[in-house]
Amino acid sequence: MAITIKEIAKLAGVSKSTVSRVINDSEHVSDKAREKVQQVIKETGYVPNSLAKNLKRNQTDTIGVVLPKINTSTFSSAVEGISNVMYQNGYNLLLTNTKLNVKDEITYLNLLKEKRVRGILFFATEITDDHLEALNKIDIPVVIIGQDTSEIFDFPCVIQDDFDAAKSIVNHLIQQGHQDIAYIGVEENDVAVGQLRKLGYFEALQENDLKTFSDYIYKGDFSIESGWQGMKKIINRVERLPSAVFAVTDRLALGAIKYLKQNGYQVPEDISIVGIGNSDISPWVDPGITTINYDHEQTGEEASQILLKYINGTKREEKKVMDYQIIKRDSVAQI
Amino acid sequence: MAITIKEIAKLAGVSKSTVSRVINDSEHVSDKAREKVQQVIKETGYVPNSLAKNLKRNQTDTIGVVLPKINTSTFSSAVEGISNVMYQNGYNLLLTNTKLNVKDEITYLNLLKEKRVRGILFFATEITDDHLEALNKIDIPVVIIGQDTSEIFDFPCVIQDDFDAAKSIVNHLIQQGHQDIAYIGVEENDVAVGQLRKLGYFEALQENDLKTFSDYIYKGDFSIESGWQGMKKIINRVERLPSAVFAVTDRLALGAIKYLKQNGYQVPEDISIVGIGNSDISPWVDPGITTINYDHEQTGEEASQILLKYINGTKREEKKVMDYQIIKRDSVAQI
DNA sequence: TAGAAAATTGGAATCGTTCCCAAAAGGTAT
DNA sequence: ATACCTTTTGGGAACGATTCCAATTTTCTA
Structure with a gap:
C-alpha cells in the first residue's frame, strides 16, 4: 500500500x-x-x-464532461478548450462518451453524481423528458453546450447561433446571384444542426422570394459519405440542376464536392457549394470551401468559464451565443 | 449536503x-x-x-490518460477506443492534456497518482530522463502508447510499426517506377513519426539502390500548412523535380497537393504523393490520397485491454505492434 | 524576570462508506 | 421443547486525510 x-x-x-x-x-x-x-x-x-x-472536505476538483463523440473535430476542439481552462483553475476532467446513445447520457449523469464531480459540462444533441428529469434532480452545477435550452432548463447554456449562421451563408449565395439552392442536411432530432440550420436556409430563401423544391432537400447523417450520397440523389432526381448547394457541415460539403467532380461537374463553375463549421481541412481541399467559422475551442473555454462562475456562486449567466464569421474561399462562383 | x-x-x-x-x-x-x-x-x-x-476499498475505478493533444484525429480516435473498452469494463476516464508540453507530463503523472487512478495510459512522444524517473516510481500500472519503450522501461507498450509502414509505402512508389522521391517530414524529437518514418524511407531507397539528395528532404511540423510550405521549398530549390513525394502524414500530403495544384502541377500525373495515417478525409479529397491505414481506435482498445490485464495481474505483454495496410487511391501514377 | 500574548503543536472527532464479527432470528430434527 | 444450524441483522472499527480545540512552547512587553 x-x-x-x-x-x-x-x-x-x-x-x-x-x-x-x-x-x-x-x-x-x-x-x-x-x-x-x-x-x-x-x-x-x-x-x-x-x-x-x-x-x-466534501468536495472534489473534478469536472464531468458528457460528450456524444470524441473523435470529431467539433467536440475534440471543445474539449481542448475545456481542458485549457479547467486545468488552469485546478480542476481536472472526467470524460464520458455516450457514442450518440441518448440513454447513456442519463447513466453517465448518475455516474458523475456518484463521483461527486464539482460541475458538469453537457454537450446536448437532443433533450428528452428523461434528460429533464435527470438534470433537474442532479444538484450539481451543469452548463449545457450546443443546444439552446434556456426555455426548458434553469441551467446556463452556450450555443452557436446556427439559425443566423445558416441564414447568412445562404444569403451570401443569393447575393452572388444564386436562386436555385439545394440543401444537404441531417436528421432533425439534432436541434441545432438538423433544425436550426435548415430553418435558416428556408428563412433566407423566403426573405428573398425564392422557392425551394422537395427535390432539392436531402437529409442524411454526419458522415462525409452522406454528403456524397446526398449530392448524388439530388443530381439524379432534379429536373433543373441547382446552381448552388448549402451543406450543413463542411464534411458534407466535401462529400458533395467529391461526387460532383467524379461526375464531370466543376466546382464552383457549374455548381457552387458552401458548408458550415470551417473544418481544418476546408482551406486545403480543392476548391477551398466557403463556410461559417465557429471557434469550438473558444466555445469550450467560454462554457468552462461560465461553469466556474456558477460553481463559485458569483454569477450565473443564462445563455451565451457565440460569434461566427463567414469565410469566403473558392467554392462559390458569382452568376 | x-x-x-x-x-x-x-x-x-x-x-x-x-x-x-x-x-x-x-x-x-x-x-x-x-x-x-x-x-x-x-x-x-x-x-x-x-x-x-x-x-x-482503497482502490478506484478510474483510468488516467495522458495525452499530448486532444483535437487531433489520431489521439481523439484512440481515446474513443479507450473509452469503449474502459467503460465497458466499469472504469472511467480522467483525461489530462499536456498540449505537447513535456514538463506537464510529469505534473500530470503526479496528479494521477494523487487521484489514486487504477492504471495509466500514456501517449508518449518523447521520453526524457525525467519521464524515466517519474514513471519508475509511480507504482501504478502504466501502458505506453505510440513509442517503443520496451528497451527502456519495464512497462508494456503499444505501437505502430512506423519504420515498416514507411518503408512499404515508399516501396510502393518505387514499384510504380518512381526513382526521385522527395520527403516531407517532421522534427525528430518525435521518435515514431520523425525518426522511424524517415528511416523507413531511407531504407527503402537504399535497398533499391536509389539515391536521395538533401534538396529532397524537408522537415516541418504537423500542420497542413507545413506540407504546403515543404512542397514549396522543395519545388523551388531542386534542380530536378521529384516524380513522387512521401509525406509522413496525410495532412502534410494534403498541404503538398494544394501547393502543387495551385502552381499548375497535376497530381498524380506530374508528381505522385503518398501519406501515412489514412485520415478520414483522405478518400474524399482530390485526388484521394494513397496512404497507410492505422486503426487508432483499435490501438486505443488494444492498449486498454493490455492495461486491464496488467491491472488484474493475469498477464503482462511487453510490446504489441499494431497492423497496418496500404490503401491505394488516386494520388500515385505509374511511370 | 514575570506575565501576557502569539505562535506552534498534538489529540481527537469527523467525512461516508465497507466489512468483520457477534448477536438475533428463523428453521429443522430429535 | 430443546439443541443445533443457517440466515439475517446491527454495531463499530477502519480507510486517510482535515480541522477544531486545547495544550504547550516561544516570543514579547513592561
Missing part, C-alpha cells in the same frame, strides 16, 4: 496535523518542522490521497 | 450495513429488507458517495 500521512508524521517526528499543515501550505508551522517534513516527503515520494482529502 | 447511507438506513428502518449490502448486491439480505431499502433509495434519489467507497 501507498504511504500515508501517519507514517510521514512518524518519520518526521511530528504529528499528522503538522504534516497536513505543511502539505496545505498552512501557516503556523515552524521552519524547522516544515523543512523536516518536506524532506521526508521528498525522500519517501509520498503523495497525499486525494480520496481522503475530498471525502473530508 | 447530499443524503447519506445513514439516513437511508434510518428511513428504511434498518442498519447501515444492510443498506450497504443492498447497494452492493450482496447476499444475506431478506427480500423484505431489500425491497424496503430499494424503495427508499428510489424515493430519495440517493447516490452513494464513491469517494468514501473508494477510500474504504
